[in-house]
Amino acid sequence: MNVANPRFDVYEDRCPTRLVLDRLADKWALLLMLRLTDGPLRFNQLKRDIKGISQKVLSQTLKKLERDGLVTRTVYPTVPVTVEYALTPLAATLREPVEALTRWAETHMPAIAAAQQAYDAGIETR
Amino acid sequence: MNVANPRFDVYEDRCPTRLVLDRLADKWALLLMLRLTDGPLRFNQLKRDIKGISQKVLSQTLKKLERDGLVTRTVYPTVPVTVEYALTPLAATLREPVEALTRWAETHMPAIAAAQQAYDAGIETR
DNA sequence: CGGCATCCATACCGATACTG
DNA sequence: CAGTATCGGTATGGATGCCG
Numbered sequence: 001m002n003v004a005n006p007r008f009d010v011y012e013d014r015c016p017t018r019l020v021l022d023r024l025a026d027k028w029a030l031l032l033m034l035r036l037t038d039g040p041l042r043f044n045q046l047k048r049d050i051k052g053i054s055q056k057v058l059s060q061t062l063k064k065l066e067r068d069g070l071v072t073r074t075v076y077p078t079v080p081v082t083v084e085y086a087l088t089p090l091a092a093t094l095r096e097p098v099e100a101l102t103r104w105a106e107t108h109m110p111a112i113a114a115a116q117q118a119y120d121a122g123i124e125t126r
Numbered sequence: 127m128n129v130a131n132p133r134f135d136v137y138e139d140r141c142p143t144r145l146v147l148d149r150l151a152d153k154w155a156l157l158l159m160l161r162l163t164d165g166p167l168r169f170n171q172l173k174r175d176i177k178g179i180s181q182k183v184l185s186q187t188l189k190k191l192e193r194d195g196l197v198t199r200t201v202y203p204t205v206p207v208t209v210e211y212a213l214t215p216l217a218a219t220l221r222e223p224v225e226a227l228t229r230w231a232e233t234h235m236p237a238i239a240a241a242q243q244a245y246d247a248g249i250e251t252r
Numbered sequence: 253c254g255g256c257a258t259c260c261a262t263a264c265c266g267a268t269a270c271t272g
Numbered sequence: 273c274a275g276t277a278t279c280g281g282t283a284t285g286g287a288t289g290c291c292g
Contacts, residue, residue: 017228019231020228020231020234020235020238021153021156021157021231024151024227025152027144027147027151030147030151031144034143066245067241067242068242069237069238069240069242069244069245070238070241090237090238090241093234094230094234097226097227097230100223101150101227102143103223104146105142105143105145106142106143106146108146108216108219109142109146111216112149112194112196114195115196116193119195120193
């Protein structure tokens with residue numbers, strides 16, 4: 001990612017897998033989309049739900065997702081203003097593979113934790 | 127990720143999905159495992175194959191994967207020394223969901239690119 | 253409420269030099 | 273070959289203050 005362009009980064013070539021991996025390899029992006037699968041949510045609602053995310057990063061991440069066509073941003077002219085974020089049909093197609101991944105995560109978390117403990121123990125006594 | 131601990135980061139609580147997402151949300155980690163699915167490879171071979179990765183980052187990433195029990199590191203006492211990295215059975219179970227994700231990436235890359243262009247065009251003329 | 257602008261700390265990453 | 277150590281620039285993220 002560069003910042004030369006004041007707008008957004010321009011990705012210079014490379015294979016498509018690499019490009020998309022670059023985007024999906026974002027902790028918050030996946031988490032956000034997961035949270036939105038049940039329906040649209042407002043900005044501060046997301047901020048509350050996804051504990052630990054700052055408003056700055058939330059804002060940035062939503063903007064990226066919007067640019068990638070994965071999320072829509074709808075403004076309702078209430079007072080004060082209401083903004084809703086929702087998944088697009090494109091994002092809906094992403095749901096299955098992402099859920100497969102989270103299922104894997106939940107299933108194998110214990111194995112990973114065990115591997116870490118073994119690894120760390122091995123280093124301690126070296 | 128912190129660096130307070132000279133060893134590795136200690137993750138303080140949170141849900142498992144979050145923890146694992148933290149690890150998988152790593153461009154190089156996914157790429158590396160993808161490259162290793164065809165069989166074990168040596169350090170410099172990986173460095174050559176995964177174009178753009180520095181030897182420092184490669185080393186760090188492999189170490190993380192090893193700690194998580196996803197990759198094994200085997201040293202053969204040749205001269206000079208030979209080191210092979212291979213996926214573990216645990217990593218093999220990760221293969222399917224990851225490939226589903228990359229299939230999605232390749233399929234929907236055009237749609238994403240189109241969405242970006244539309245988005246950027248909209249901003250230009252604002 | 254839903255942000256953006258700014259400031260500041262630090263995490264990260266590449267380049268380089270050195271070692272078993 | 274397969275790394276580790278160090279240094280310096282940069283990108284990133286949190287905290288704060290302000291605005292429509």
